[in-house]
Amino acid sequence: MQPIIRALCASTLAVAASVSFAAAPMDDPQSARTGWHPAIQSGYDLLAEETAQLAEHASRYCAAPDEQLRAQLEQHWRDAFMAWQQVRFVDFGPVENNNLAWQFQFWPDPKNLVARKAAYLTKSDQPITADLIEQSGVAVQGFPMLEYLLFDDALSGGENALPAPHSCAVLTTVTKHLASNSKQLSADWQSFKTPYLNTEAYQVSTLKSAMAALEILEERRLAKPMGLRGNGKRNPYITDAWRSGTSLLSVEATLRGLQQHFLPEFLKLLEQKGELQLAKRIQRQFDAALDNYPEADRPMTVLLSDDKAFRTLQGLYVDVSQLATLVNDQAAVALGVVRGFNSSDGD
Amino acid sequence: MDRSRRNLLKAALAGSAALSLSGCSLLPRKSGFNPEQYSAAVGKPDGTFGVSAFGLNGQPLWVSPVATRCHSGCTRPVSNQLVFFERRPGWRFYVLDASTGKRLHNIEAAQGEHFVGHGVFSPDGRWLYATASRYEPGEGIVAVYDAEQNFQRVNTFELAGIGPHQITLHPDGETLAIALGGILTHPDYDRLKLNLDTMAPALILMNRRSGEIVGRLNPSHHQQSLRHLDIHPSGKVYIAYQHQGPRHEMPALLARMDHNRLTEIRFDDETQAGLANYIASVIAHPENDLVAAASPVGGTAVVFQGSTGKLMAKASIPDCSGVQALAGGDFLISSGQGKLVRLGAHQPAQDIAQLPLYWDHHLV
Numbered sequence: 116m117q118p119i120i121r122a123l124c125a126s127t128l129a130v131a132a133s134v135s136f137a138a139a140p141m142d143d144p145q146s147a148r149t150g151w152h153p154a155i156q157s158g159y160d161l162l163a164e165e166t167a168q169l170a171e172h173a174s175r176y177c178a179a180p181d182e183q184l185r186a187q188l189e190q191h192w193r194d195a196f197m198a199w200q201q202v203r204f205v206d207f208g209p210v211e212n213n214n215l216a217w218q219f220q221f222w223p224d225p226k227n228l229v230a231r232k233a234a235y236l237t238k239s240d241q242p243i244t245a246d247l248i249e250q251s252g253v254a255v256q257g258f259p260m261l262e263y264l265l266f267d268d269a270l271s272g273g274e275n276a277l278p279a280p281h282s283c284a285v286l287t288t289v290t291k292h293l294a295s296n297s298k299q300l301s302a303d304w305q306s307f308k309t310p311y312l313n314t315e316a317y318q319v320s321t322l323k324s325a326m327a328a329l330e331i332l333e334e335r336r337l338a339k340p341m342g343l344r345g346n347g348k349r350n351p352y353i354t355d356a357w358r359s360g361t362s363l364l365s366v367e368a369t370l371r372g373l374q375q376h377f378l379p380e381f382l383k384l385l386e387q388k389g390e391l392q393l394a395k396r397i398q399r400q401f402d403a404a405l406d407n408y409p410e411a412d413r414p415m416t417v418l419l420s421d422d423k424a425f426r427t428l429q430g431l432y433v434d435v436s437q438l439a440t441l442v443n444d445q446a447a448v449a450l451g452v453v454r455g456f457n458s459s460d461g462d
Numbered sequence: 463m464d465r466s467r468r469n470l471l472k473a474a475l476a477g478s479a480a481l482s483l484s485g486c487s488l489l490p491r492k493s494g495f496n497p498e499q500y501s502a503a504v505g506k507p508d509g510t511f512g513v514s515a516f517g518l519n520g521q522p523l524w525v526s527p528v529a530t531r532c533h534s535g536c537t538r539p540v541s542n543q544l545v546f547f548e549r550r551p552g553w554r555f556y557v558l559d560a561s562t563g564k565r566l567h568n569i570e571a572a573q574g575e576h577f578v579g580h581g582v583f584s585p586d587g588r589w590l591y592a593t594a595s596r597y598e599p600g601e602g603i604v605a606v607y608d609a610e611q612n613f614q615r616v617n618t619f620e621l622a623g624i625g626p627h628q629i630t631l632h633p634d635g636e637t638l639a640i641a642l643g644g645i646l647t648h649p650d651y652d653r654l655k656l657n658l659d660t661m662a663p664a665l666i667l668m669n670r671r672s673g674e675i676v677g678r679l680n681p682s683h684h685q686q687s688l689r690h691l692d693i694h695p696s697g698k699v700y701i702a703y704q705h706q707g708p709r710h711e712m713p714a715l716l717a718r719m720d721h722n723r724l725t726e727i728r729f730d731d732e733t734q735a736g737l738a739n740y741i742a743s744v745i746a747h748p749e750n751d752l753v754a755a756a757s758p759v760g761g762t763a764v765v766f767q768g769s770t771g772k773l774m775a776k777a778s779i780p781d782c783s784g785v786q787a788l789a790g791g792d793f794l795i796s797s798g799q800g801k802l803v804r805l806g807a808h809q810p811a812q813d814i815a816q817l818p819l820y821w822d823h824h825l826v
Contacts, residue, residue, distance in 0.1 A: 207709065217654055226650055253651070310710035316735060320709065455781025456505055456798030456820040457742060457758035461653055462533060462550055462579060462627070462689070 148312050150380040151321055152304075158202035158376050159301040165195035166297040169261075170290035177283035185277075189265055193361060195293070196258045200365045201372025204328030207320040208311065209303030215296055217253040221260075222355045223335070228254040233263045236285050237275040243284035248292050256296075259355075260289050266359040322452050325377045328369060329439040336366055337432045340415055341425075351415035360414030366431070367408050374401045381446075390449045397441050404434040490804065490814075491518060492794065492825075493748050493787040495537050496560065499523065501544055502784055502796065503532035503822035513546045513558060514819070524563030528556060533579030534628070534824035538609060540587040544826065547592065551649045552577035555592065557613060569613045574598060575605065576649065579823075580628040583609070584670060585635045589616075591670065593626035593640060600646045600656075602626040604638065604668065619673030621666055624657070627689045632667075632697065637676065639699055640666040641688040645706070658706050663688045665701055665719065679724050683713055692753075694746040698768060700753050702741035715741050716755060718768065727771035729764070736762035736776070742783040742823050747791060752807055754793040758783040758823075763795045765807050777811035779803050784825035796821035 169191040176184040199219050210216045221229065232254050236243065248255060263270065264277055264286050275282050311317050334344065335354070340362075342349040354362045378401060385394040411418070411431045418428040447454065491497045501515040504525070511531045515523040528546070535546035538557075543566065547555045553576055557567035571577055574596055581592035590607040602624055606617035625643035632639055644663030646656040661684050667677030681688060685706040693699050699719035705711065712734040714726035728734065738760030746753045746768060756763040758781045765775040777795070782803070784796035792806030800817040 211708075213659070214654060214656070217651075223652075228650060253654070310708065314710040316709050316738065453761055453780040453799075455758055455761075457781050457783040457823055458761070458798070460549075460758070460823065462742070462823060 147380040147384050148317060148321065150383070151377070152308055152311055154376040154379070155202060155205055156301070156304055158198070158205075158372060159297070159304050162195070162198040162202060163294070163297040163301040165191070165198040166290070166294040169195040170287070170294040173287045173290040177278055177287055180278035180283075189359075192258070192261055192265055193359070193364070196262070196356070196359075196361065197365065197368040199258060200368035202376065203369060204325050204373055204377065205321075206324045206327060207317065208307050209300055212303065214253055215300055218256040218296055219293070220258050220355065221254045221256075223353065224254065224259065225353075229259045229263050230267070233260060233267075233270070233285070237264075237270070237279070237282045239281070243281065243288050245288060245292065248285075248288050256289065256292055258293070261286065261293070262356065262359050264289075268358075319452055321377070322381070322447075322450060323454060325373055325381065326443045326447060326452070326454060328373065329435070329442055332366060332369055333432070333435050333439045336362070336369075337428075337435060340419065341428060341432060342419075343432070349419040351419050354415055357415055360416070362415040363418065363428075363431075364412050366435075367405065367412065370401065370404055370435075374405070381442075384450060385446060388449055390446070393441065393445055393449060397438070397446065400434065400438040400441055404431065404438050407431040407434060490792070490794065491789040493789050495539065497789060499560065500786065500794075501535065501546075501560070501826045502824060503528075503534065503546060503549075505531065505798075505820035505822060507818055513544070513556065513563070515544075515560065515563060523561070526556070526558055526563035526565060531822065532556075533822060535826045536580075536582050536590075537826060538583050538587045538590075539585060541609075543609075545581055545583075545590060546826075547577045547579045547581060549822075550576070550578045550653070551595075551597070551647070552579060555581065557609075567613050569607065572605070572615060575603070577605075578625075578627055582629050582631050582638070585631070589670070591619075591629055591631075591638055593629045595625065595647075597648050600624050600648070602642060604629065604640065604673070617673070619668060621668075622675065623662060623664060623666070625663075625687070626666075628691055630691060630693055631670070632693055632699075633695050634697070636670055638668040638670045639691055639693060640668060641691045641701060642666050643687040643689050643704075644684070645687055655706065658685065661685055661687065661706065663703075665691070665699070665717075665724065677722060679719065679722065681717065681724055682726055683707070686713065686715075690741065690744050692744050692746045694768065695748050698746065700744050700746050700768065702744035702755055704741065705739035707739075709739060712739065715739065716744065716753075716766075716771075718771070725771075727766065729766070729771075729773050733762070733764065733773060733776060736760045736778070737764070738762075743785040743825075745785040745787055745793065747787045747793065749787070749789075750791050752791065752793075754785045754787075754795070754805065756782040756785050756795055758798060763793075763803070763805055763811075765793060765805055767807075774807035775805055775811070777803065777805055779811070783823045784821050786825040794825065796825050798822070 172188045172191045176188045338344050340354040351357050356362045356365050382394045418424045498518050504512050504514045512525045512527050514525045517523050531549045532546045533549040542560045544558045544560045554570050575594050578593050592605045594605045602621035604619040607613045608616045623642045625645040627641050627643050629640045642664045644661035665679045686703040689704050690702040701717045703715045714728035716727040717724040737757040740759040741755045744755045751768045753768045754765045761780040763777050763782045766773050781798035782795050786794045795803045798820045802814040804812045804814050
């Protein structure tokens with residue numbers, strides 16, 4: 116083994132250099148937050164609107180179920196879920212309260228807790244109340260539970276399939292919980308405006324949130340199910356939203372959310388740093404990744420099982436991967452954002 | 463570790479490689495037990511993990527590979543052994559030969575329990591006290607192992623609380639001090655914090671023979687998660703918090719135990735902002751009245767006077783986390799970017815080394 120320490124003479128000069136690198140203030144950071152706040156607000160407002168409609172349609176469907184209402188209900192779930200995907204990157208601020216982000220979407224779910232909890236709730240004799248949903252944990256409280264009720268093959272073929280009364284009760288109660296959380300989140304983000312604008316640390320929080328979202332997108336939502344990591348086996352079930360076949364649609368929504376809510380101010384920051392070329396490349400790379408749609412909008416199972424379809428997925432992956440490199444490596448260095456081994460650990 | 467994370471770390475290393483230094487010198491000796499050797503959990507650029515030890519000549523003594531990321535460890539007195547715990551939720555700890563890194567034991571957590579990354583030995587090196595969690599009921603415990611009986615589990619002490627983290631031994635040799643974070647987690651829910659509204663963090667003092675809790679002190683705010691602590695040879699206990707409230711709240715993150723209560727230590731707003739509501743390590747220097755703490759989230763390390771809380775030095779070190787006391791009165795700070803930096807009260811921070819690996823949280 117070659118020596119892995121280079122023991123070096125102390126150099127204050129070098130530390131001074133690292134200090135200025137780490138602490139370099141960004142140009143007029145509040146102006147970026149001034150732009151980000153209303154952009155994210157519009158995303159949260161849309162989420163509140165879509166989840167309110169979802170809750171309303173769930174009640175309507177369960178009151179008088181028919182095929183048309185069912186189709187509308189499924190579409191409302193998709194619309195609301197995509198509204199969430201567009202703001203999913205925001206991992207700080209009010210969405211941290213009561214683990215709201217986890218309540219919206221419990222994932223990853225390697226132990227299939229959503230199915231286990233659903234099986235328990237839909238078969239249980241106890242009345243399904245708002246309190247029960249409140250106490251049942253994050254695996255019950257959001258989009259994956261609704262997706263299970265609406266799209267799971269095994270459930271749909273059994274006696275507890277919607278519109279079975281108990282399953283309908285879970286559906287309507289969870290949609291109301293989701294709508295209530297969304298409304299709260301939208302209001303809380305509004306109240307968060309003053310501390311958000313006045314606290315410089317939220318600048319880096321916002322940048323890191325988008326970077327983390329791209330990393331999750333590249334690695335956990337694409338590379339892993341594609342078999343590019345770990346044991347090398349393709350597996351559509353380790354990404355999210357596979358039951359509804361919307362894994363790739365949700366990838367598109369995440370990219371569009373970042374493009375719409377995050378990118379404009381991000382590009383301005385890079386331009387202020389003199390990184391005009393990098394800003395242009397990032398802007399173009401977002402377009403390139405989104406150009407894979409609508410072709411890439413197919414269920415992950417289809418994209419993984421057919422070689423021709425898999426090439427489409429590979430094209431998307433390459434574009435997202437390049438985007439992640441531009442943002443998470445090059446832009447991060449340009450803006451002095453450090454995403455570290457220890458800083459993201461939480462202990 | 464997934465590939466993008468590795469890429470990220472590689473990029474981070476590439477960024478700091480610009481700070482290339484020249485020349486060679488010995489690493490300073492650390493203070494206290496086994497002064498000519500440092501050890502720590504490490505992440506390696508190839509994405510694997512290990513526990514590593516380095517000597518004063520700057521050469522690696524050994525790197526012992528481990529299956530998953532480890533967190534911290536402790537030295538076994540009156541022997542030549544090291545124990546390292548897996549990162550929370552930790553399913554095992556490793557006992558290593560401190561001279562060779564050879565794995566002597568691989569001890570699995572008991573059914574229904576996981577370790578949380580820390581442990582400490584009795585002064586005679588016989589008993590290992592490891593903080594752990596019974597994760598279904600969410601009960602914090604101290605698991606006791608007999609090192610002379612191949613680390614058999616021999617006892618369990620109840621903490622009557624949730625989320626213990628670092629544990630250390632008071633210089634009286636009889637009292638364990640435990641930082642109880644108060645945060646409920648469950649392996650099914652990754653590292654999701656399940657009880658932020660009802661947290662009850664505390665500093666717990668426990669008789670190491672009977673397990674009797676002899677002191678329980680609470681911070682000023684219920685979201686001040688007590689995670690790390692250290693005790694000066696004089697008996698002064700220093701505790702580091704991780705604040706679970708919003709980032710724009712900037713409460714005190716350090717405290718000293720005075721006459722059975724916690725005196726909290728808060729610096730100026732700029733320094734507090736640099737600590738980012740998160741301290742990963744705190745060390746009281748055994749040779750003087752200085753205490754050092756490091757925040758990887760804020761990329762800031764501080765040195766302050768223990769008795770007064772007066773800030774003495776501050777350095778920006780991206781992803782800094784591990785702290786050790788150096789012989790002579792300074793501190794060594796390690797970072798997830800492979801850096802070792804010497805920091806003291808009376809001269810500017812000095813880069814000591816840049817390594818192609820990622821130092822995990824604690825220097826042992």
